[in-house]
Amino acid sequence: MTTVIDGKQVAASVIDAVKTATAALEKNTGVKTGLAVVIVGDDPASHTYVGAKGRMAKECGFNSIQHTLPAETTQAELAKLVATLNEDASIHGILVQLPLPKHLNAEAIIQSIRPDKDVDGLHVVNAGKLATGDLATGLISCTPAGAMLVVRRVHGEDLSGLNAVVIGRSNLFGKPMAQLLLHANATVTTAHSRTKDLATVARNADILVAAVGRPEMVKADWVKPGATVIDVGINRIAAPERGEGKSRLVGDVAFAEAGEVAAVITPVPGGVGPMTIAMLMANTSIAAHRAAGQTPPKF
Amino acid sequence: MTTVIDGKQVAASVIDAVKTATAALEKNTGVKTGLAVVIVGDDPASHTYVGAKGRMAKECGFNSIQHTLPAETTQAELAKLVATLNEDASIHGILVQLPLPKHLNAEAIIQSIRPDKDVDGLHVVNAGKLATGDLATGLISCTPAGAMLVVRRVHGEDLSGLNAVVIGRSNLFGKPMAQLLLHANATVTTAHSRTKDLATVARNADILVAAVGRPEMVKADWVKPGATVIDVGINRIAAPERGEGKSRLVGDVAFAEAGEVAAVITPVPGGVGPMTIAMLMANTSIAAHRAAGQTPPKF
Numbered sequence: 001m002t003t004v005i006d007g008k009q010v011a012a013s014v015i016d017a018v019k020t021a022t023a024a025l026e027k028n029t030g031v032k033t034g035l036a037v038v039i040v041g042d043d044p045a046s047h048t049y050v051g052a053k054g055r056m057a058k059e060c061g062f063n064s065i066q067h068t069l070p071a072e073t074t075q076a077e078l079a080k081l082v083a084t085l086n087e088d089a090s091i092h093g094i095l096v097q098l099p100l101p102k103h104l105n106a107e108a109i110i111q112s113i114r115p116d117k118d119v120d121g122l123h124v125v126n127a128g129k130l131a132t133g134d135l136a137t138g139l140i141s142c143t144p145a146g147a148m149l150v151v152r153r154v155h156g157e158d159l160s161g162l163n164a165v166v167i168g169r170s171n172l173f174g175k176p177m178a179q180l181l182l183h184a185n186a187t188v189t190t191a192h193s194r195t196k197d198l199a200t201v202a203r204n205a206d207i208l209v210a211a212v213g214r215p216e217m218v219k220a221d222w223v224k225p226g227a228t229v230i231d232v233g234i235n236r237i238a239a240p241e242r243g244e245g246k247s248r249l250v251g252d253v254a255f256a257e258a259g260e261v262a263a264v265i266t267p268v269p270g271g272v273g274p275m276t277i278a279m280l281m282a283n284t285s286i287a288a289h290r291a292a293g294q295t296p297p298k299f
Numbered sequence: 300m301t302t303v304i305d306g307k308q309v310a311a312s313v314i315d316a317v318k319t320a321t322a323a324l325e326k327n328t329g330v331k332t333g334l335a336v337v338i339v340g341d342d343p344a345s346h347t348y349v350g351a352k353g354r355m356a357k358e359c360g361f362n363s364i365q366h367t368l369p370a371e372t373t374q375a376e377l378a379k380l381v382a383t384l385n386e387d388a389s390i391h392g393i394l395v396q397l398p399l400p401k402h403l404n405a406e407a408i409i410q411s412i413r414p415d416k417d418v419d420g421l422h423v424v425n426a427g428k429l430a431t432g433d434l435a436t437g438l439i440s441c442t443p444a445g446a447m448l449v450v451r452r453v454h455g456e457d458l459s460g461l462n463a464v465v466i467g468r469s470n471l472f473g474k475p476m477a478q479l480l481l482h483a484n485a486t487v488t489t490a491h492s493r494t495k496d497l498a499t500v501a502r503n504a505d506i507l508v509a510a511v512g513r514p515e516m517v518k519a520d521w522v523k524p525g526a527t528v529i530d531v532g533i534n535r536i537a538a539p540e541r542g543e544g545k546s547r548l549v550g551d552v553a554f555a556e557a558g559e560v561a562a563v564i565t566p567v568p569g570g571v572g573p574m575t576i577a578m579l580m581a582n583t584s585i586a587a588h589r590a591a592g593q594t595p596p597k598f
Contacts, residue, residue, distance in 0.1 A: 128427030131478070132470045160493035169481060171431045179430070182468060182489055187500060189488040190481055194459040201486060 003264045005150055007271040011278035014149065014299055015060060018281045021297040022061040025289060033288035034063040034091040035119070038081060041071035041101045050097050053277060060281050063090065071101050078109055086114045092291050093119035093284035116290065119283040121145070127171070130179050137290075139283050144177040146275025147230050149299060151181070151207060154228050154264050159186035165205035167191045167198065167252070168212045173232055177209055198222070208262075210252035220257035228264040229253055232272050302563045304449055306570040310577035313448065313598055314359060317580045320596040321360040324588060332587035333362040334392040334418070335384050339377060340370035340400045349396050352576060359580050362389065370400050377408055385413045391590050392418035392583035415589065418582040420444070426470070429478050436589075438582050443476040445574025446529050448598060450480070450506060453527050453563050458485035464504035466490045466497065466551070467511045472531060476508055497521070507561075509551035519556035527563040528552055531571050 022033050035057045039050045050066060057064035067081060078100075085094045094117045100106045110118075115125040121141035129138030140148075155162065164186040168174035174190060182188045191201045193212070202208055202222040210218050211232035223229060233252030242248065251268030259265045266272050282299045289296035321332050334356045338349045349365060356363035366380060377399075384393045393416045399405045409417075414424040420440035428437030439447075454461065463485040467473035473489060481487045490500045492511070501507055501521040509517050510531035522528060532551030541547065550567030558564045565571050581598045588595035 124424055124427035124431065124433075126427070127430045128423035128425070131426045131430035131474060132423065133474075134423075161495040163495075175430060175432075175478075175481075178489075179474075182474075185491075185493040187488065187490050187494040189486065190477075191486050192484075194484040195486040196460040196462075 002259050002262055003154075004259070005154075005264060005266045005271055007150070007266060007274040010150060010153060011146075011274040014275070014278040014282055015056070017297055017299060018060045018278075018285045021285050021289070025285075025292060025294060026061070029292045029294060031288060031292040032063045032090070033061070033093075033285060034065065034088075035093040035095065035284045036065045036067060036085050036088075036091045037095045037097065038067045038069065038078070038085075039097045040069045040073050040078060040104065043099070046097050046099075053095065053280060056277055056281055057284070060285070062281075062284060065091070073101075073104070075104055075108070078104060079112055082109060082112050086112075086117065089291075091117065092288035093117055093280075095120055095280065115139070117287060119280055119287055121176070121283065122172075127176070130176055133179075133183050135183065139287065140180070140279075141172060141176050142276045142279040142283065143173050143232065143272065144180055145279040145282070145299075147173075147177055147209060147232055147272050148180040148184075149275060149279070150230060150266060150272060151228065152184070155207070157184065159184040159207070162186050162206040163189070163204055164207040164209065165189045165191055165202055166209045166211070167195075167202065167218070168210065168232075170211065173211045177211070177232075181207065181209075212252050214252055215250050216252070216254040218253040218258055220254065220261050223258050223261040225261050226263045227261070229258055229262040229266070230272060231255070231266050231268050234268060234273060301558050301561055302453075303558070304453075304563065304565045304570055306449070306565060306573040309449060309452060310445075310573040313574070313577040313581055314355070316596055316598060317359045317577075317584045320584050320588070324584075324591060324593060325360070328591045328593060330587060330591040331362045331389070332360070332392075332584060333364065333387075333390040334394065334583045335364045335366060335387075335390045336394045336396065337366045337368065337377070337380060337384075338396045339368045339372050339403065342398070345396050345398075352394070352579060355576055355580055356583070359584070361580075361583060364390070372400075372403070374403055374407070377403060378411055381408060381411050385411075385416065388590075390416065391587035392416055392579075394419055394579070414438070416586060418579055418586055420475075420582065426475070429475055432478075432482050434482065438586065439479070439578075440471060440475050441575045441578040441582065442472050442531065442571065443479055444578040444581070444598075446472075446476055446508060446531055446571050447479040447483075448574060448578070449529060449565060449571060450527065451483070454506070456483065458483040458506070461485050461505040462488070462503055463506040463508065464488045464490055464501055465508045465510070466494075466501065466517070467509070467531075469510065472510045476510070476531075480506065480508075511551050513551055514549050515551070515553040517552040517557055519553065519560050522557050522560040524560050525562045526560070528557055528561040528565065529571060530554070530565050530567050533567060533572060 215235040231251035286296040514534040530550035538547040585595040
């Protein structure tokens with residue numbers, strides 16, 4: 001019997017915890033949690049994401065502020081806004097929606113956010129804290145944090161004796177995910193496009209995490225019987241069976257066949273995906289608690 | 300036929316390259332490479348290490364400055380010295396010898412060193428740069444940098460298709476070493492004390508790196524035939540065969556038996572050990588070149 005993780009349900013439980021913590025923080029200290037989201041230009045997808053984040057922030061009880069800048073905003077203007085938000089004590093989290101228009105240097109902007117307000121977990125100081133196991137003062141990138149929360153719901157806090165394999169080595173996901181699994185005492189292998197015989201490496205995993213962006217690459221015979229399979233891929237593929245020009249989303253795992261072998265599996269969509277925005281709210285709540293000198297909630 | 304790596308020879312080749320680069324930098328830009336070593340208190344071992352570093356720095360043609368502070372130095376006094384060295388344009392590398400006396404907060408001192416002068420590679424920004432693959436602007440901790448240089452001398456720059464296993468997950472060595480191997484395209488497993496069946500995991504390695512501090516733990520049957528074995532352990536054990544009360548140094552690998560199976564192996568002492576101080580000189584030379592706007596040498 002395979003357990004299919006309902007990511008929406010897990011995400012909702014995180015949001016519930018954020019709501020409770022946010023209300024308690026305000027009641028105990030008078031501090032209202034503040035999240036500033038900055039968006040530059042007119043990219044429709046970015047506006048959709050930012051809108052969803054703003055709505056979720058309000059649902060959590062945050063003071064949610066959106067700064068919408070025109071596409072022709074200069075580097076200096078954007079840097080000045082970030083500097084202002086860095087100094088603003090009512091703002092605990094700053095998120096600059098990516099991608100930025102091409103004439104802007106996104107990396108310089110990200111690195112100018114104060115690490116303790118970097119709720120996307122992209123600052124080099126937060127990468128360094130995660131790499132050195134300092135989870136008590138750093139902020140963790142939202143997608144790996146969300147995938148790790150799912151792993152912990154399945155296996156508990158201590159992964160001693162378990163083999164974890166992460167396929168993919170991006171800075172946004174694969175590397176931080178491997179660090180989180182290692183921190184939880186798993187034996188961790190990072191595999192990638194240069195790995196020889198990926199299937200054999202994957203089949204050694206008690207916890208298999210796929211994040212490569214290749215539709216349904218992980219087949220049933222890549223999966224150790226009884227393994228937990230976490231699918232972080234989101235790929236849009238043609239779905240002519242739904243009509244001409246139609247498409248559908250699939251993960252990096254061939255869900256139907258891999259699900260026959262795995263004990264636990266996350267679907268796409270509806271698995272790890274909904275966790276990312278939930279962990280953004282969690283990070284903002286953590287940042288607000290720290291700024292107020294309070295112990296942050298554990299997620 | 301097993302190749303035993305002569306770490307002294309490899310280290311000497313690094314030092315030669317540092318000397319050449321240092322002389323060229325001075326000739327081309329007038330910049331004399333400067334290394335400041337700070338030592339607090341009277342620990343004899345620390346004084347021995349610092350003396351060796353100073354002699355090596357002079358041999359490299361550096362301006363080598365040692366600051367020797369009394370054991371009762373306060374945190375504020377030490378912080379003030381570091382701040383002065385941070386501002387001093389003639390100093391390109393700052394090394395605070397550890398351990399510091401117990402009344403001092405070493406971590407705060409290390410994190411107060413400017414990352415671009417942190418030639419020990421201990422600052423969180425340098426950890427973050429390494430974790431995110433930014434080797435072009437960061438400084439890498441000396442022992443993993445030295446072990447990686449040995450790996451590159453054996454296997455070249457591209458480890459695609461090779462399985463690397465690092466036993467040990469310390470911030471000082473295991474984690475950065477795994478990151479370096481991954482950056483070079485190896486498939487990397489980090490194993491440790493919580494790993495189930497370490498021997499089986501190790502036997503999968505084309506490149507096996509041991510850094511756990513357990514004398515001669517890695518036996519012949521942990522080694523894949525033809526593997527490269529890098530031994531980072533330095534353990535002092537009793538050697539009654541040398542006389543009463545005598546001791547000797549051994550690594551984490553049972554050298555004689557593992558050497559029968561490996562194709563390449565580093566001995567202890569005389570393997571990775573001599574690389575650490577050489578990479579400190581390399582880091583200082585890199586930092587001086589960057590400060591002068593010159594392309595640093597590759598080691």
